[in-house]
Amino acid sequence: MDRFPEFVSQNLFLVMAFVGLTVFLIGSVVSRFLRGYKEVTPAQLTMLINRENALVVDLSPLADFEKAHIPGSRHVLPSQFDPENKELAKVKDRPVVVVCRNGMSSGSAAQRLVKAGFTRAYALAGGVAQWQAAELPLVRGKA
Known part of the structure; x- marks a missing residue:
C-alpha cells in the first residue's frame, strides 16, 4: 500500500x-x-402474453412488420406512437410491451409510456430479432 x-x-x-x-x-x-420500465426476454414476454394478456406494440418499419412479427402484436409507426392515444389509454393497467426490429428504439418508447402514467411498461430486449433467435413463432402480413 x-x-x-x-x-x-x-x-x-x-x-x-x-x-x-x-x-x-x-x-x-x-x-x-430509475428508468421506470423493465426489459424482458422472449420467455418473459411469452408469460406476460399468456398469463396477463399483455399488449404488444411493434414499432418496426411497416415492411419489416409485414415480413415477420410477434403473433397478436399491433403495429404503430414510431412517428405515430403516442402514449396518450385513446386505445392505449384503455390499457394503462395492463402490461404493455414495446418491441422493434432489433430492440434499439423500444426503450425510449417504453420510457414515454412510463411518463404518461403506464404502471406496467416493458421493452423486449433484442427486439423481434431476439424473439426469432429464441425460435418462437412469427407471423407474416398485416395485423
Whole structure:
C-alpha cells in the first residue's frame, strides 16, 4: 500500500481509465433501476402474453412488420406512437410491451409510456430479432 501513490503517478492514464469505467458501470446499473420500465426476454414476454394478456406494440418499419412479427402484436409507426392515444389509454393497467426490429428504439418508447402514467411498461430486449433467435413463432402480413 506504500507504493500505491507511486503506482498512480507512473500509470495515471491507466488509473483514469479504471475510474472512468467504474463510474460508467455504476451509472448504467443505477439508471436501469430509475428508468421506470423493465426489459424482458422472449420467455418473459411469452408469460406476460399468456398469463396477463399483455399488449404488444411493434414499432418496426411497416415492411419489416409485414415480413415477420410477434403473433397478436399491433403495429404503430414510431412517428405515430403516442402514449396518450385513446386505445392505449384503455390499457394503462395492463402490461404493455414495446418491441422493434432489433430492440434499439423500444426503450425510449417504453420510457414515454412510463411518463404518461403506464404502471406496467416493458421493452423486449433484442427486439423481434431476439424473439426469432429464441425460435418462437412469427407471423407474416398485416395485423
